[in-house]
Every structure is written in structure tokens, then in C-alpha cells.
Amino acid sequence: MKNRTTRLYTRVTPAELTKVRSFARRCGLSVSEYIRQRAIGFAPREIQPEIFHELIRRVETLYGETHSKAVSEEILSLVKDIRAELILPGNDKEVRRWPPLDSGPSKGN
Numbered sequence: 286m287k288n289r290t291t292r293l294y295t296r297v298t299p300a301e302l303t304k305v306r307s308f309a310r311r312c313g314l315s316v317s318e319y320i321r322q323r324a325i326g327f328a329p330r331e332i333q334p335e336i337f338h339e340l341i342r343r344v345e346t347l348y349g350e351t352h353s354k355a356v357s358e359e360i361l362s363l364v365k366d367i368r369a370e371l372i373l374p375g376n377d378k379e380v381r382r383w384p385p386l387d388s389g390p391s392k393g394n
């Protein structure tokens with residue numbers, strides 16, 4: 286763990302705090318870690334429920350069954366897209382997909 290000795294303070298409304306806590310909980314992170322990751326350009330991903338992983342396993346099982354080459358390639362492509370969009374860690378490109386902030390400069394400024 287890095288030696289974190291400097292504090293960062295900010296004021297938020299009760300509603301904003303509730304939102305941040307909710308986002309952090311859904312990502313399996315503390316509020317501090319969630320805010321730190323967002324501030325340095327990462328978009329933490331939500332932890333998917335077990336049923337999501339079960340459905341992915343079922344799709345992968347379909348891939349192993351006998352199909353035409355085109356269908357098999359399409360199934361494999363779908364699984365890769367799902368993993369890339371929902372499971373793999375985020376980076377700067379995902380940050381832009383989040384809802385716009387309520388305050389601060391807009392993209393047009």
C-alpha cells in the first residue's frame with residue numbers, strides 16, 4: 286500500500302454522498318478508493334451478480350457445441366464484447382460514458 290499522508294476535502298450534498306456511496310458499494314470499493322480511482326481517470330466497474338456469470342458460462346457452453354463456423358464466431362465475438370464492456374477494468378475511455386457532472390465546466394467550454 287502506498288504511503289498516503291495527504292488529505293483531500295470536498296463538500297457534497299447528502300444526495301451526492303448517497304450516490305457516491307452507492308456507486309462505491311456496487312463496485313466493491315470504499316468511498317475513498319472509489320473517489321481516488323475516479324479522480325485519476327479510472328472508471329471502476331460494478332461487480333456483476335452471480336447470475337450474470339452463470340449466463341456467460343451458458344453462452345460459452347453454446348460455443349463449444351456443434352454450430353456452423355459463422356455462428357461459433359459470432360458467439361465468441363459476443364462473449365468478448367461482453368467481457369470488454371462489463372468485466373474488464375476501465376480506463377479513460379469509460380470515464381466519458383458516465384453521466385455529466387451537475388457542476389463545473391461543460392465540454393463546450
